[in-house]
Amino acid sequence: LPFLSETGGKDRRSGLILTIPLCLEQTSMDELSVTLDYLLSIPSEKCKARGFTVIVDGRKSQWNVVKTVVLMLQNVVPAEVSLVCVVKPDEFWDKKVTHFCFWKEKDRLGFEVILVSANKLTRYIEPCQLTEDFGGTLTYDHMDWLNKRLVFEKFTKESTSLLDELALINNGSDKGTQQERERSIDLNFLPSVDPETVLQTGHELLSELQQRRFNGSDGGVSWSPMDDELLAQPQVMKLLDSLREQYTRYQEVCRQRSKRTQLEEIQQKVMQVVNWLEGPGSEQLRTQWGIGDSIRASQALQQKHEEIESQHSEWFAVYVELNQQIAALLNAGDEEDLVELKALQQQLSDVCYRQASQLEFRQNLLQAALEFHSVAQDLSQQLDGLLGMLCVDVAPADGASIQQTLKLLEEKLKSVDLGLQGLREKGQSLLDQISNQASWAYGKDVTIENKENVDHIQGVMEDMQLRKQRCEDMVDVRRLKMLQMVQLFKCEEDAAQAVEWLSELLDALLKTHIRLGDDAQETKVLLEKHRKFVDVAQSTYDYGRQLLQATVVLCQSLRCTSRSSGDTLPRLNRVWKQFTVTSEERVHRLETAVAFHSTAEKILQECPEQPEAFTEMEQFDEIEAVGKSLLDRLTVPVVYPDGSEQYFGSPSDMASAAEHIREKMKLVSLKKQQLRQPEATTPES
Numbered sequence: 001l002p003f004l005s006e007t008g009g010k011d012r013r014s015g016l017i018l019t020i021p022l023c024l025e026q027t028s029m030d031e032l033s034v035t036l037d038y039l040l041s042i043p044s045e046k047c048k049a050r051g052f053t054v055i056v057d058g059r060k061s062q063w064n065v066v067k068t069v070v071l072m073l074q075n076v077v078p079a080e081v082s083l084v085c086v087v088k089p090d091e092f093w094d095k096k097v098t099h100f101c102f103w104k105e106k107d108r109l110g111f112e113v114i115l116v117s118a119n120k121l122t123r124y125i126e127p128c129q130l131t132e133d134f135g136g137t138l139t140y141d142h143m144d145w146l147n148k149r150l151v152f153e154k155f156t157k158e159s160t161s162l163l164d165e166l167a168l169i170n171n172g173s174d175k176g177t178q179q180e181r182e183r184s185i186d187l188n189f190l191p192s193v194d195p196e197t198v199l200q201t202g203h204e205l206l207s208e209l210q211q212r213r214f215n216g217s218d219g220g221v222s223w224s225p226m227d228d229e230l231l232a233q234p235q236v237m238k239l240l241d242s243l244r245e246q247y248t249r250y251q252e253v254c255r256q257r258s259k260r261t262q263l264e265e266i267q268q269k270v271m272q273v274v275n276w277l278e279g280p281g282s283e284q285l286r287t288q289w290g291i292g293d294s295i296r297a298s299q300a301l302q303q304k305h306e307e308i309e310s311q312h313s314e315w316f317a318v319y320v321e322l323n324q325q326i327a328a329l330l331n332a333g334d335e336e337d338l339v340e341l342k343a344l345q346q347q348l349s350d351v352c353y354r355q356a357s358q359l360e361f362r363q364n365l366l367q368a369a370l371e372f373h374s375v376a377q378d379l380s381q382q383l384d385g386l387l388g389m390l391c392v393d394v395a396p397a398d399g400a401s402i403q404q405t406l407k408l409l410e411e412k413l414k415s416v417d418l419g420l421q422g423l424r425e426k427g428q429s430l431l432d433q434i435s436n437q438a439s440w441a442y443g444k445d446v447t448i449e450n451k452e453n454v455d456h457i458q459g460v461m462e463d464m465q466l467r468k469q470r471c472e473d474m475v476d477v478r479r480l481k482m483l484q485m486v487q488l489f490k491c492e493e494d495a496a497q498a499v500e501w502l503s504e505l506l507d508a509l510l511k512t513h514i515r516l517g518d519d520a521q522e523t524k525v526l527l528e529k530h531r532k533f534v535d536v537a538q539s540t541y542d543y544g545r546q547l548l549q550a551t552v553v554l555c556q557s558l559r560c561t562s563r564s565s566g567d568t569l570p571r572l573n574r575v576w577k578q579f580t581v582t583s584e585e586r587v588h589r590l591e592t593a594v595a596f597h598s599t600a601e602k603i604l605q606e607c608p609e610q611p612e613a614f615t616e617m618e619q620f621d622e623i624e625a626v627g628k629s630l631l632d633r634l635t636v637p638v639v640y641p642d643g644s645e646q647y648f649g650s651p652s653d654m655a656s657a658a659e660h661i662r663e664k665m666k667l668v669s670l671k672k673q674q675l676r677q678p679e680a681t682t683p684e685s
């Protein structure tokens with residue numbers, strides 16, 4: 001408004017002063033009329049009732065323009081105008097014309113028009129109510145007033161519009177049904193301007209008004225008491241109060257809407273989680289019912305299950321987030337939403353926990369199946385190793401190696417027993433888990449699938465049992481064969497030992513059994529000991545024969561060639577023949593010695609007074625013949641069937657025995673001579 005303003009000054013009737021500054025340029029009456037209407041709309045009705053004093057500053061304008069403006073006041077504000085002061089220029093218009101015109105129009109205008117120079121204006125208006133332009137002292141900054149007015153107008157417009165919008169939104173939220181309330185809020189939810197900004201503008205404006213009212217203007221002159229009416233401080237306060245009230249309600253509406261939106265979003269997400277878990281998630285588990293028929297197959301199923309778990313984990317993460325959001329809303333304590341929130345939370349938890357339990361069950365089932373197949377594979381490898389060991393023919397070098405092999409065989413069989421027992425335990429555990437699968441069963445009948453799994457598990461256990469039984473039967477046969485081989489080796493070793501013993505007896509017979517006795521009694525004792533010695537040798541030989549016969553039977557049973565028939569048995573027979581020949585020679589020598597000693601002792605013990613006992617000289621000849629024969633045998637070696645020869649004892653031993661016989665033969669010869677002397681004397685006498 002560059003050419004029209006309300007300065008805030010007042011006339012002597014306390015009416016407002018309206019200043020209309022005119023300029024040399026052409027003045028638009030239409031704009032002037034609009035501006036007057038606007039300015040007159042600002043004061044209150046009470047203020048308007050006191051009337052206006054209009055100052056038309058025509059110092060820079062022409063008379064016809066001034067006249068037009070004055071006449072226009074009649075049409076715009078005839079009732080409110082009390083006095084019109086036209087400030088004339090120094091070079092005034094034609095006095096006669098102007099004076100005549102205003103007096104002529106006075107009754108028709110309805111107000112008094114005064115032509116006055118600027119320095120005379122104080123006659124009608126107090127200087128303190130006039131601005132400096134008219135020689136007064138009233139401080140007035142038109143641009144400042146204009147800016148404040150623009151701020152006020154903007155605030156008034158925005159706040160009024162905002163109040164309407166907020167009222168529409170708030171009233172819409174109070175409608176009867178939830179559906180109508182939500183529809184109203186959806187259509188008018190966001191205001192056209194930011195309420196916070198409008199409120200801040202109003203508070204700043206009100207603060208400025210209050211500060212200027214109580215502290216004065218920057219120039220130190222108190223603000224006009226009409227400022228409240230001009231700048232409508234009460235209106236600002238009223239608008240602010242209304243805005244705060246409506247904005248508070250609007251914030252509550254927004255909070256309710258936000259809560260409802262959040263609740264709807266949570267409900268939507270909950271249903272997404274529930275629908276996926278009960279739909280595609282459950283369908284994935286329905287298609288995964290097998291347990292595999294090997295370790296590799298079970299591992300492949302586990303890998304597939306891990307992929308399914310990975311997909312479920314994403315939804316479980318959403319579940320955790322939703323559960324936290326629901327818990328936060330529950331803690332807020334809104335009674336109207338508690339039931340719905342708890343129902344959503346319970347539904348979500350039930351579905352998630354059920355699905356998680358199914359995933360865990362499936363994982364445990366696959367792990368149990370993997371362990372079952374691992375044990376079955378280990379057991380199968382053990383059975384294969386045991387079978388391979390049983391299929392290889394046993395060719396041990398001695399009984400110790402057979403015992404070691406037999407021990408290893410027993411250990412493998414025991415390991416197989418433990419493996420089969422472990423397989424049964426794993427299988428039974430797996431069967432128990434499969435039987436429990438019907439308790440949830442992914443919403444489908446799993447009887448057929450379970451039967452296939454059960455048949456597979458039982459088939460594996462039965463197959464392993466049959467293989468183990470076949471291996472046990474083969475182990476029994478192999479054990480018997482190996483025990484027979486142990487017995488065979490033992491018989492062969494004992495037979496060889498019998499040969500050694502017999503050889504030792506033969507050696508002892510040749511080297512230590514050389515004495516023939518000093519008399520008949522001693523010789524008979526030696527003969528008796530020799531017979532017992534021969535009995536021991538006979539028992540040893542018979543024992544060896546029995547062992548060798550046992551080896552023949554065992555070899556026939558084992559279908560193998562006896563090594564004894566080509567080695568031990570000929571040795572045994574050879575040694576026994578040598579022993580027999582040697583023993584017979586020993587017996588013959590002892591019997592000859594007994595005859596020699598008996599006859600010699602008989603001759604030597606007869607008294608000389610009984611010569612009739614020796615009438616037959618043939619006895620002396622006989623004993624001499626026996627002695628010589630015995631001496632001859634002592635010098636002759638024992639000849640074995642194979643032509644080999646062996647002497648009894650050493651030459652010194654034989655010489656000692658022969659010397660003793662010669663001594664006795666000398667005594668017999670001396671006895672013979674003594675007996676012959678009386679015979680020779682008797683004929684001579």
